[in-house]
Amino acid sequence: MKAASVKQLKDELKHRSPEELMELCLRLSKFKKENKELLTYLLFESESEEGYIETVKNEMDAQFEQINTATYYYIKKSVRKILRTVKRYIRYSQNKETEVALLLYFCQKLKSMYPPINRNRVLQNIFDRQLHSVKKTIISLHEDLQYDFNKILDTIEQ
Structure with missing residues (x-):
C-alpha cells in the first residue's frame, strides 16, 4: 500500500465531519507511542x-x-x-x-x-x-x- 501525500490527506480531511476526525485521531493514537505523545503535546502542553x-x-x-x-x-x-x-x-x-x-x-x-x-x-x-x-x-x-x-x-x- 502506497501512502498518500500530505496534500491528498489534507483535501480528504476537509470533507470529514468533526466526529469522524476525532475517531481518526483516536485510532491513529492507538498505533504508535509517538502519535500519542504528539497528540498529548498538541492538546495539553502546547499552550x-x-x-x-x-x-x-x-x-x-x-x-x-x-x-x-x-x-x-x-x-x-x-x-x-x-x-x-x-x-x-x-x-x-x-x-x-x-x-x-x-x-x-x-x-x-x-x-x-x-x-x-x-x-x-x-x-x-x-x-x-x-x-x-x-x-x-x-x-x-x-x-x-x-x-x-x-x-x-x-x-x-x-
Whole structure:
C-alpha cells in the first residue's frame, strides 16, 4: 500500500465531519507511542512551552541518573538514547527556543557527568555536535534571546 501525500490527506480531511476526525485521531493514537505523545503535546502542553521544557528537563534528569557508569560503552548507549528522546520532543514542539533550551540543558548534563566525557572520543563528539547545532540555531533567534543563550553557551564551553 502506497501512502498518500500530505496534500491528498489534507483535501480528504476537509470533507470529514468533526466526529469522524476525532475517531481518526483516536485510532491513529492507538498505533504508535509517538502519535500519542504528539497528540498529548498538541492538546495539553502546547499552550505552556515553559512547562513543557521543565517536564522534558525533569525526564532528562531521571534518565541521566539511571546511566550505568561502569564502562564508557554503557554511557554512550544511554547518552544516545537520551539524545534521541530529546530530539523527538524537540520535533513535537517545532519551536527554536525550545530546541536551544533543551539541547543546552542536555549539554550541561553531559558535561557535568562523571566519569568525564573528554576521556572518550565518541562522547566528546556527541557533545561537540550538539553545541554546533545549538550555535546554528541561536543565530535564527531574536537578539535578546541570542544574548541569553550565548551566555549559557559560553559557560558550557569553559
